[in-house]
Amino acid sequence: MESLEEWVLPQIKHMTFTGIWRVTLMLSNYKDSVYLSTGEPDFDTPPNVIKAAEDAMKNGKTHYVDPSGLKELREEISKKLKRDNSIEASPDQVIVPVGAEEALATVFQAFVSVGDKVTVFTPAYSLYLDLIQMRGARLSAVNLIDEGDRFRVDLEKLKESITGSKLIILNNPSNPTGYVMNDEEIRAIVDLAVEHGTIIVSDEIYEKMNYSGKRLLSPASIAPENTITINGFSKAYAMTGWRIGYLAAPKEVMEALKIVHHTNVISASSISQYAALEALRGPQDSVKKMVSEYARRMELLYGGLKRLPNVRVAKPEGAIYAFPDFSFYGKDDDEFSVRLARATHVATVPGSTFGEAGRGHLRFTFAASPESIRTALSRIEEFLSSKSDAY
Ligand SMILES: Cc1ncc(COP(=O)(O)O)c(C=O)c1O
Incomplete structure (x- = not known):
């Protein structure tokens, strides 16, 4: 060598x-x-979030926690998903990973193998493309139609591209385009995914940053048995360095996702999880x-x-x-x-x-x-x- x-x-x-x-x-x-x-x-x-982390450290909350995430935090996430996104996911259907990034990596490790096809709307957050490459999978790219002053989903192209795809990744609102898909587009995408038995991975990390007046429809609110929802604290609470995200998935795949997450990191930081709990429970101003x-x-x-x-x-x-x-x-x-x-x-x-x-x-x-x-x-x-x- x-x-x-x-x-x-x-x-x-x-x-x-x-x-x-x-x-x-x-x-x-x-x-x-x-x-x-x-x-x-x-x-x-926010200072209340920092204070919660300080308290956690002072009170000895500095050990491993339940690998899926603190029970109180998963309960709070479950309530948040119902309240804000009309998603029914019990705390047992929630995992708290090291950022939305680890959530995505976990899903790819659990479902995507060499040669598998993954559909992505492009331009897309580059980490989706990197994860596809890392798994030796195949990218099925559906280009957004760029009309110069706005973007649009190409549903005709999607119909061709989704066949045989294991996953379809949605990111609404979108990085990098700033595009927000409307209800009609989401419903059409969900219908096609369900018809083809494709798992929808819905990355909703920018949900709070919506200036469009459009309602954000979460795919899991209409197709819970087909959808894995991913979100996190980085963007909404200016907590990028705390590295806390979450995912919610159908019951039948929870064991697989927990195994992958545990194998990679055991659990996300206990201190950051107490901070995230305060982010959800505390004032939202x-x-x-x-x-x-x-x-x-x-x-x-x-x-x-x-x-x-x-x-x-x-x-x-x-x-x-x-x-x-x-x-x-x-x-x-x-x-x-x-x-x-x-x-x-x-x-x-x-x-x-x-x-x-x-x-x-x-x-x-x-x-x-x-x-x-x-x-x-x-x-x-x-x-x-x-x-x-x-x-
Ligand atoms: C679309 C999208 N998903 C996920 C992430 C990763 O977020 P986190 O900091 O929670 O890992 C980012 C970060 O920029 C992003 O833009």
């Missing part, structure tokens, strides 16, 4: 470190860098404040992007991202995001990180201060106008 690298699994050897971090890390040495790249709320975790602030910042970013020459952008309806099309300035978004970063010190994420359908786009987050958004926009505007002859 020449090098240890030879032993790395081929499907992992072919992966590259996520594009979400590439430009961000590149700019870390500059003092004037502006980061509109990672989906990281710039708000602090900080969530409301954050969301109304995001709505204002979304308008600021969207308005600025819309004014950039030769850039098309759909108004974000949810989540914390805008996904403008910069293809006028070159189809190679990877190269363009690096060039933009070098010239302006503004970090964005190249659209092709989210699949082929994202090529030519850049993802911007508006979970950044209004000042950062204004600075980024004015630097980009200057860059595009001074360089436009060169394209």
Whole structure:
């Protein structure tokens, strides 16, 4: 054997470190860098949540807990799912993993094997694509129809693509497009999934960030026996570093999911789980404040992007991202995001990180201060106008 690298699994050897971090890390040495790249709320975790974690530590709640998650927390999640999402899931149908990310990885480990087909609406959160690659599975991509100023689900294409798929992943509101699916689209997708015996994985992590006025319909509220719902505390409560998510699934697959979760991590942090319990039980005014602030910042970013020459952008309806099309300035978004970063010190994420359908786009987050958004926009505007002859 020449090098240890030879032993790395081929499907992992072919992966590259996520594009979400590439430009961000590149700019870390500059003092004037502006980061509109990672989906990281710039708000602090609410003080009552921090206090609950402090109390847990002081009171010796620093040991392993029930691998599925603290009973009180699973009870609270079960109530929340019923109240907010009309999902009937008993505490025994809930697991508390290390973020929504571990929930997704758990589902993939339990259900997806080499060669299996997984349907995803693209552009999609890049980790879905990475998980498919890691399992040696096949991506069945259904591109959202990009109408320039809005996105739409291609139900005809979905009908062709879903046949033989083990899973279909929904992410509503969507990262990276900011698109919010309407009831009609969700119902049509659920009907097709049920007809084909495909498991629906519904990632609802951005549910609180909905500016569209559309009602968010949870697939598990209409097809509970076919759906695994995934959510978490990272975005709604500005708790990305606490690493707590949750999943709710049909009874018959709980044992399998618990085994995978336990094998990987035993349990999520006890201290973070007490904090999450307080996040659900305590006052919700900080969530409301954050969301109304995001709505204002979304308008600021969207308005600025819309004014950039030769850039098309759909108004974000949810989540914390805008996904403008910069293809006028070159189809190679990877190269363009690096060039933009070098010239302006503004970090964005190249659209092709989210699949082929994202090529030519850049993802911007508006979970950044209004000042950062204004600075980024004015630097980009200057860059595009001074360089436009060169394209
Ligand atoms: C769509 C989506 N799902 C899941 C996650 C992961 O969330 P967590 O921090 O709970 O692992 C993210 C993080 O950005 C996301 O955008």
